[in-house]
Each structure stands twice: as structure tokens, then as C-alpha cells.
Amino acid sequence: MRGANDARRPHGPLDEPVWVRRALVGTTLGFLGLFLLVPLAAVFFEAFRKGPGAWWAAVSQPDVLSAVRLTLLVAGIAVPLNVAFGLAAAWALGKFRFRGRALIVALIDLPLSISPVISGLVFVLIFGARGWFGPTLREHGIKIIFDTPGLVLATIFVTFPYVARELVAHLEEQGTDPEQAAVSLGASGWTTFWRVTLPSAKWALLYGLVLCNARAMGEFGAVSVVSGHIRGETNTLPLEVEILYNEYDFVGAFAAASLLALLALVTLLLKALLERHEARIAERGSGSGAGDTEEISR
Numbered sequence: 001m002r003g004a005n006d007a008r009r010p011h012g013p014l015d016e017p018v019w020v021r022r023a024l025v026g027t028t029l030g031f032l033g034l035f036l037l038v039p040l041a042a043v044f045f046e047a048f049r050k051g052p053g054a055w056w057a058a059v060s061q062p063d064v065l066s067a068v069r070l071t072l073l074v075a076g077i078a079v080p081l082n083v084a085f086g087l088a089a090a091w092a093l094g095k096f097r098f099r100g101r102a103l104i105v106a107l108i109d110l111p112l113s114i115s116p117v118i119s120g121l122v123f124v125l126i127f128g129a130r131g132w133f134g135p136t137l138r139e140h141g142i143k144i145i146f147d148t149p150g151l152v153l154a155t156i157f158v159t160f161p162y163v164a165r166e167l168v169a170h171l172e173e174q175g176t177d178p179e180q181a182a183v184s185l186g187a188s189g190w191t192t193f194w195r196v197t198l199p200s201a202k203w204a205l206l207y208g209l210v211l212c213n214a215r216a217m218g219e220f221g222a223v224s225v226v227s228g229h230i231r232g233e234t235n236t237l238p239l240e241v242e243i244l245y246n247e248y249d250f251v252g253a254f255a256a257a258s259l260l261a262l263l264a265l266v267t268l269l270l271k272a273l274l275e276r277h278e279a280r281i282a283e284r285g286s287g288s289g290a291g292d293t294e295e296i297s298r
Helices: 002-008 018-047 052-059 062-095 101-113 116-127 134-139 148-159 161-174 177-184 189-200 202-218 221-227 237-246 250-284 290-297
Strands: none
Touching: 018 250, 052 062, 052 250, 062 101, 062 148, 062 161, 062 189, 062 202, 062 237, 062 250, 101 148, 101 161, 116 148, 116 221, 148 202, 148 221, 161 202, 177 189, 189 202, 202 250, 221 237, 237 250
């Protein structure tokens, strides 16, 4: 009888034979090592192959420094704008049901399904010299394509889904009970957003911000189309890496690439810290809106 019950009991993942578990873990570690750790190690090996002095000489070149400054500038403009858009979109989509909601969700996901090169080409067709608004912009002395505004627009387009999607998923899971409780206690819509909704979604917001910033700094396809590859003026760091590599300056190319790799490692570290902190909050059972609504009522 006992054996029959054991036979009918569903087997879980921990009931698999030891060799199956070891094979799966080994396959995962091998894949990560081959496609993640080995390329990363190769980048730093090539960057420092001729010593730290050669690495420093490569990253301190005027064109590389200009590319770093431009990359930080573009990300510094695009990421805050995407955060503002993501908050507004998540508030509307996560807390309300209205006609056309599915269409807005599909439009938010659109940049993830379109090639970045096509995205950059769209801006050229709209704001280029022979584009729809090109002649008008030229008459007023406004330059978008082959200049910083074009890089910012292309980066915003390819990165704006990240913050919105992270927040929409969180707010939908949270529901509207905390907001309804706050409103019933006399809180205004603006107060409810800042005192109830936003604090509960702060870790999802930071998680989306980290992903958005990583994509903004590493974007290549869209900015390559709208930049014009003007060294020292419109080249971001990924574009500068390509130019250095095509010029057979391998140490310079890998040195510049190591800067991007360091940014990626910092991003992964922040992501891991956010996930760890969010897991701790979930274990403590915090995140409910009861405490916030009581504070509002006081």
C-alpha cells in the first residue's frame, strides 16, 4: 500500500537521479563559461596584453574620451525620460482598464520586435536632409540627424519598453486595493501615487532603470545609422570600438570594449543586489499598502 502511494505520488525536480542533476548543472555552467566568461576574459586579456600603460594610453585618447562623454550624455538624457514615460504608462496600464489598452501595450513592445537598424532608419527618413521634416528643420537651423539629438531620440526609442514593462507587471500583480484604501481615507490621486504606489514599486522601477541604462550605453544599431560616424563628435563608445577594430588598433579597440564590459559588470552587480533586496522584502512579507494607508490616515 505504501509502495503504491509512492508510485502515484508525482515526482519533483529533486527526485531526479543524481547524474541527471549533475548533467544539467554541468551543461548550464559549460554554456555560461563558453558564451559569457570566455569572451569577457578575452576582452580584458586583449585589452591588457601590452600592459596597463598601453591600456591607459588607449582609453585616454581624445576620441575615446569624447565617445565616453557622449555615451554618458545620451544615457543621462534617455534614461530619465524613459523613467518618466514608464511611470506614466505603468500607472495607466497597471491600475486602470480602458478601451485601447491592448494596443498601447503592443506599441510599448514594438521596439523589442523591430531591428534597431530599422529604428534608426525611420528617424533618418523623418528628420534627415531629404526626410519629411528635414527641409523645415534645416531652414530653422535645427540639426537632428548626425548630431546628439538624433542619438538621444534613437536611444529613447529602443530603450523605452524596459522601465514600462517592469512596472506594468508589478502594478498588475499588486492590484488596486492599496490605492482604493488610500482614496477612501481621503488621499488625493497625486498623494496616493507618491505615498502608496511608487514606494511599493521602487525596486521594480530601479530594476527597469538598470536594464534601460545598460541597453542605452551599449546600443549600436540604431545610433550607428543616425550618428554619421563622426569621430570626436557623434561616435558613442560602441561605435568607437568598431572604428578602432576596423583600423587594426586591437589594443585600443579592446581597451574601449573593456570600459563597456566594466559598465556591464556594474549593471549586473546592481541587478543582483536589487534582486537580493527584493527577495528579502518578499520574505519579510512587506510591500503591502496597509502601513502606507494608516500613515496617510494619520
